[in-house]
Amino acid sequence: MYPYQITSLAQYHEVYQKSIKDPEGFWAEIAAHFSWRKPWDKVLSWNFKTPEIKWFEGGKLNITENCLDRHIEKSGDTPAIIWEPNNPDSPTRTITYRELLFKVKQFANVLKNNGVKKGDRVCIYMGMIPELAIALLACARIGAIHSVIFGGFSARSISDRLQDANGEYVITCDGSYRGNKEIALKPIIDDALVNCPFVKRVIVFSHTNTPVSMHKGRDVWWNEEIEKVEEQGNPDCPAEEMDAEDMLFILYTSGSTGKPKGVVHTCGGYMIFANYTFVNVFQYNPGDVYFCTADIGWITGHSYIVYGPLSAGATSLMFEGIPTWPDAGRMWEIVDKYKVNILYTAPTALRSLMSYGVEVVEKYDLGSLKVLGTVGEPINEEAWHWYNENIGKKRCPIVDTWWQTETGGMMISNLAGVTPSKPSFATLPIPGVQPVLVDEKGAELEGNNVSGNLCMKFPWPGMLRTTYGDHERCRLNYFSTYDNLYFTGDGCLRDEEGYYRITGRVDDVLNVSGHRIGTAEVENAINMHTGVVESAVVGFPHDIKGQALYAFVICSEHPRDEQLMRKDIAETVSSVIGAIARPDKIQFVSGLPKTRSGKIMRRILRKIAEGEMANIGDTTALLDPAVVEDIKTGKL
Ligand code: WT7
DSSP, X not given: OOTTOOOSHHHHHHHHHHHHHOHHHHHXXXXXXXXXXXXXXXXXXXXXXXXXXXXEETOEEOHHIIIIIHHHHHHTTSEEEEEEXXXXXXXXXXXXHHXXXXXXXXXXHHHHHTTOOTTOEEEEEOOSSHHHHHHHHHHXXXXXXXXXXXXXXXXXXXXXXXXXXXXXXEEEESEEEETTEEEEOHHHHHHHHTTOTTOOEEEEEOSSOOOOOOOTTTEEEHHHHHHHHHHTTOOOOOOOOEETTSEEEEEEEOOSSSSOEEEEEEHHHHHHHHHHHHHHHTTOOTTOEEEEOSOTTSHHHIIIIIIHHHHTTOEEEEEOSOTTSSOTTHHHHHHHHHTOSEEEEOHHHHHHHHTTOTHHHHTSOOTTOOEEEEESSOOOHHHHHHIIIIIXXXXXXXXXXXXXXXXXXXXXXXXXXXXXXXXXXXXXBOTTOOEEEEOTTOOBOOSSSEEEEEEESSOOTTSOOEEXXXXXXXXXXXXXXXXXXXXXXXXXXEOTTSOEEEEEESSSEEEETTEEEEHHHHXXXXXXSTTEXXXXXXXXXXXXXXXXXXXXXXXXXXXXXXXXXXHHHHHHHHHHTBGGGOOSEEEEOSOOOBBTTSOBOHHHHHHHHTTOGGGOOOOTTBSOTHHHHHHHHTOO
């Protein structure tokens, strides 16, 4: 039990009301349960116009003291991280809080020995191994700002991010395992660094033991650096005293325009929000084994594999592999093997596993499960019921958690077993979160049975503070669409009972297998192919991925071999962004439906991609309505 854990529906309503009436008092009371070097002077100051948001100003802390040091006395021997390797026959690892603190200090000293200082940006590009969590925490220990780059991104994506963050330090590994594939990581870093001469040091962890090139003066081995620290007698590494509003990390995410932006989270508010939501939504109790299947390369891994669980002294299970290897029973095998109590995964994973039938599930004992969660995209009712019946055996509440990279933690979600669940609804806001629905003009839609664009009218501690190096972009993206509101980019409805249901993005951002992809980014990548003149990318519904990418492409000449050209274009996207952004369908067209002002009418392309040929809607605003017929019939 945590002192701020809500345990009944009546209490939820009471706490929620309090959190709205007196947000400062509400969050201050929760924050008091954490370890601060110096208390804050002011709980909150905010202005959504500029925007400027400060939580716990003047307060001093270090998040790793809250995630590690403070648990040692009571739970030093509790497993902090349990690691299941990709290969089920390889040895697993269990790292207690005491051991994790030791390793974090050791690696923090490695960082210091290599010149990393408070405020420096450290980019991390690794597979899902405990050293990834150790790297994050070691950065936080010394006040360096980490920026994790998902292992699926290309060299070019890495160098864009390194340049944007001006990251002088990189932590990587030789490679990682995913299913039957071995993925090279260091060679991709080498490619990325051709365009980043400012990088001073690359620390390489050896995981797959594959030969890699090591550049003299730039690259060092993780293990050799640890040995040096050992030779120094393993000196202590006291945590750097951080201001609550000092940056903790940058995480790049896609928007509707331009290159990915670096979402910035700060130390104090983020920690409290990640912890509060973790403890309340999952109803975590000490001793529970908690398994989040996300990758630490995304916000879900930051908040709900590392900072949320560890700040709560929880046992966090980390899995290197994929749910379908060696077979589609892998996740259930892990649940059985470690007696997992809480499982947090993505609808896309469930939809993919559903297709293998229940026989693979029935081989395992899932009796330890108490709570199930989903995140990343709307969950369709079929997947919800499958999860409920076959995994939870109808005795585990399912929490459908809506949130974003920018929100730092869960915003709208039921609390497991405490507040009601409703299939495909995220249901009610977390205490302290004040959602509003607005119409196109920004007028608030009050009452129930309404749908509109989802905004927040009051700050919460975990919210983004800026986009790195470009504060104006942050203002434009999130705070300028509607006056005095944070705009999420999502459409949403509030039903007759006041429950929220997210209906999907209303901007040009797609959600493919829970990965966020900007259509503009994919178009830019496609247009880099020599034979391409112009392209337009839209989403279409996909049984497993949720959404998939449909690209309409104009070529300078009719491709001699269409199939080969499609593959070339997909390869181009892979090398520019990463394999996750490869279009699923490519249609060559002679023109795109444009308005007289030259704007592509995506609404029409979306209809065509969805196969709704008969239902295209009004095309009178088009410069050349005949284009639509050609696209529909596939005429070039
Ligand atoms: C977008 C944020 C939240 C961490 C993983 C994704 C969609 C997220 C849900 C949900 C419906 C959801 C939204 C949101 N989304 N969770 N439970 N139900 N949609 O983080 O990459 O920042 O993407 O994912 O569209 O805006 P992200």
